[in-house]
Amino acid sequence: MLTVLLMGCAAENGTRAQATDSERGKTLVAFYSYTGDCRQITETLTGLIEADVLEIQPAEKGLKYDANGYALGTQLLNKIKAKPNDANSYPPIDPVTTDLSVYDNFIIVTPLWWSQMAAPMQTFLFNYGQQMKGKHVAMVVSSHSSSIGGVVADAGRLLTKVTWMGDALWINSSNRSRTASLATDWLNTLNFKKRNMETKKIYLTVDGTTRSVTLADNTATRSLLEALEKDAITYEADDYGGFEKVGGLGRSLPTSNERITTVPGDIMLYQGNQLVIFYGSNQWSYTRIGQIDSATADNLKTFLRAGQGPVQVTLSLSTPTAIDKIRAKADDDNTYVSLSGIRSTRAVKGIYVRNGRKTAK
Numbered sequence: 389m390l391t392v393l394l395m396g397c398a399a400e401n402g403t404r405a406q407a408t409d410s411e412r413g414k415t416l417v418a419f420y421s422y423t424g425d426c427r428q429i430t431e432t433l434t435g436l437i438e439a440d441v442l443e444i445q446p447a448e449k450g451l452k453y454d455a456n457g458y459a460l461g462t463q464l465l466n467k468i469k470a471k472p473n474d475a476n477s478y479p480p481i482d483p484v485t486t487d488l489s490v491y492d493n494f495i496i497v498t499p500l501w502w503s504q505m506a507a508p509m510q511t512f513l514f515n516y517g518q519q520m521k522g523k524h525v526a527m528v529v530s531s532h533s534s535s536i537g538g539v540v541a542d543a544g545r546l547l548t549k550v551t552w553m554g555d556a557l558w559i560n561s562s563n564r565s566r567t568a569s570l571a572t573d574w575l576n577t578l579n580f581k582k583r584n585m586e587t588k589k590i591y592l593t594v595d596g597t598t599r600s601v602t603l604a605d606n607t608a609t610r611s612l613l614e615a616l617e618k619d620a621i622t623y624e625a626d627d628y629g630g631f632e633k634v635g636g637l638g639r640s641l642p643t644s645n646e647r648i649t650t651v652p653g654d655i656m657l658y659q660g661n662q663l664v665i666f667y668g669s670n671q672w673s674y675t676r677i678g679q680i681d682s683a684t685a686d687n688l689k690t691f692l693r694a695g696q697g698p699v700q701v702t703l704s705l706s707t708p709t710a711i712d713k714i715r716a717k718a719d720d721d722n723t724y725v726s727l728s729g730i731r732s733t734r735a736v737k738g739i740y741v742r743n744g745r746k747t748a749k
């Protein structure tokens with residue numbers, strides 16, 4: 389299995405810099421995809437960062453680049469190779485109507501064809517690369533297995549006077565199933581981290597004690613935030629395997645599962661509708677939800693009452709307030725209010741105030 393994931397990005401004609409400023413303005417992900425891999429990579433990227441998307445489309449539709457032993461693909465690349473400075477060498481693409489001048493960062497997502505950049509993406513960079521001058525550029529290359537040095541060289545030839553944000557990310561058949569975590573790590577090395585939701589916090593209350601959680605940024609956490617904006621979520625969780633507290637959320641969230649080795653404090657979505665909070669470690673297919681802040685194996689065991697059976701877990705957007713601060717009128721709406729002041733439309737085991745009355749569930 390290939391473990392080398394990143395290739396040096398030779399930008400002979402451009403400068404190369406690790407930007408330190410995370411507030412770099414607008415980002416455009418420009419992708420071309422023939423069989424769908426780069427489309428999927430683009431979807432993953434835009435689930436992780438705020439970015440607009442531009443799809444490069446060949447002007448001539450329905451071409452089979454891979455037919456007859458990849459004959460057409462080969463022919464297009466040979467034409468470019470013979471005269472790389474001649475606009476006629478590049479297969480026409482649909483005109484790009486997106487105003488590139490409003491973007492500060494470009495992420496190019498391209499397939500590799502015969503160890504070169506796929507011809508339609510080369511056309512895009514040849515025709516529009518001038519408009520990226522002085523901007524920050526990063527690249528993701530998708531191949532079956534061939535390494536991406538030739539694509540990096542093509543990018544260096546076609547994009548001059550750009551600032552490369554970092555090394556290109558190489559996705560291939562060996563690591564494709566881990567695209568989400570590879571892209572997350574890669575984006576972090578490009579300092580995109582602070583621009584996404586890494587800093588978004590929610591609160592986790594376990595049997596009355598509350599800790600903050602830093603959320604991951606994905607469709608599951610966005611969906612969770614939407615739900616929490618309406619109401620806190622309370623559910624019951626129990627020990628499993630000597631390393632986690634797990635319980636059904638009472639709803640499903642969108643998954644982007646991948647094989648993850650968890651560490652104490654990790655919060656994962658399991659099978660789309662169960663939340664797993666780790667005080668130990670496990671390796672399984674999960675969607676990352678977040679990390680309990682300042683977690684250590686020891687303080688988590690106390691917080692999660694590890695090994696002590698069912699606990700009541702509440703997820704909320706703000707720190708719960710004490711019950712004596714809650715006005716009775718505000719609670720006359722069938723809402724369950726726990727003894728630590730957490731409001732929810734659903735209650736699991738415990739004592740609540742509902743419509744001004746103490747009630748046990």
Ligand SMILES: Cc1cc2nc3c(=O)[nH]c(=O)nc-3n(C[C@H](O)[C@H](O)[C@H](O)COP(=O)(O)O)c2cc1C
Binds near residue numbers: 422461498
């Ligand atoms: C014309 C053509 C040539 C290709 N040449 C190679 C190659 O030399 N090495 C390789 O590993 N993959 C090669 N591939 C496979 C693609 O790089 C790979 O499937 C990629 O993930 C496709 O991305 P897409 O689905 O977004 O089009 C080629 C594909 C095509 C269509």
